[in-house]
Amino acid sequence: MKKFIIAISIFVGFLANPAYSQLQLGAQLGPQIPIGDLGDAFNTSFGLNVSGKYFIQDNMAVGLNLGKHWFGTGSSNASFSSMPVTGLFEYYFGSSDFKPYVGMDLGLYIARGKVSWGGSSYASSEAYFGFAPKLGFAYYISYISNNIAVTVDAKFHFMTSDPMTEYIGINFGIALDL
Numbered sequence: 367m368k369k370f371i372i373a374i375s376i377f378v379g380f381l382a383n384p385a386y387s388q389l390q391l392g393a394q395l396g397p398q399i400p401i402g403d404l405g406d407a408f409n410t411s412f413g414l415n416v417s418g419k420y421f422i423q424d425n426m427a428v429g430l431n432l433g434k435h436w437f438g439t440g441s442s443n444a445s446f447s448s449m450p451v452t453g454l455f456e457y458y459f460g461s462s463d464f465k466p467y468v469g470m471d472l473g474l475y476i477a478r479g480k481v482s483w484g485g486s487s488y489a490s491s492e493a494y495f496g497f498a499p500k501l502g503f504a505y506y507i508s509y510i511s512n513n514i515a516v517t518v519d520a521k522f523h524f525m526t527s528d529p530m531t532e533y534i535g536i537n538f539g540i541a542l543d544l
Contacts, residue, residue, distance in 0.1 A: 387543035390419040390427065392517060394539030398435045402532045408437035408446055413535055417454065425458040431471050435523075435535065443483060448525065448533075449476040450496060463506040467519075471498040475525045496525040504541060513543040 398413040399405075413435030419427040431454045437446040452473030458465045475496035480489040502519025506512060517539045525531035 387513065388421045389544040390417075390421070390429075390541050391544065392417045392419070392539055392541035394517060394519070394537035396535060396537040396539075398437065398523075398533050398535045400437055400533045403529045404437070404446070404531050404533055407439065407444070409440050411435070411437045413537070415450075415535075415537060415539070419454070419456070424461070427454070427456045427458070429454050431473075433535075435533070437533075444481045445479070447478045448523070448531070449478075450474070450498070450523070451476070452496070452498070456500075458504070463508050464503060465506070465515075466503045467501075469500045469502075469519075471500065471521065473497075475523075475531075477525060477527060477531065492527070494525045494527045494531070496523060498523045498535075502537075515541040515543075517541050 394415045395412060397410050399410045400408045413433055415431060415433040417429055417431045419429035421427045431450065431452045433450045435448045439445070450471065450473065452471040454469060454471045456467045456469035458467045460466065473496065475494045476491065477494060478489065478491040480487060498521040500519050500521040502517060504515040504517050506515045519537050521535040521537065523533050523535060
């Protein structure tokens with residue numbers, strides 16, 4: 367019985383003081399605001415991102431990000447989408463439940479455009495190098511779980527197309543430390 371109580375005490379101790387988690391999965395969605403030439407042709411729309419991160423230190427993470435961002439014209443004759451497949455780096459400030467961060471996504475952006483007129487349509491898809499500096503925060507909901515965070519960030523996406531394709535993503539999501 368004594369061994370059982372000790373084993374339960376150790377188990378409860380691990381639950382009460384979770385160890386530093388090195389892996390994190392997240393998902394975000396939010397408005398994507400086209401600017402520059404893209405903003406001249408398309409309206410604000412929405413996007414979805416999923417990410418996997420590995421914390422190399424308590425305040426630094428590297429990982430992968432996959433997104434899909436849609437843009438339209440308000441009519442059904444043209445659309446544009448971007449699919450970033452990027453590596454990421456994030457640097458976190460502070461050690462409380464509220465953790466602001468800065469970061470950078472860097473990698474491949476797959477752009478797809480479609481135009482329809484008079485019963486015909488034309489679609490094109492190209493891959494470009496792109497990057498996205500970002501600024502955001504993670505807020506850990508410690509009264510629910512120390513492993514769940516609400517995330518908010520702003521990303522300034524640049525695709526090296528000609529002309530340069532630029533848009534700003536305002537993303538809201540959730541992250542789970544594993």
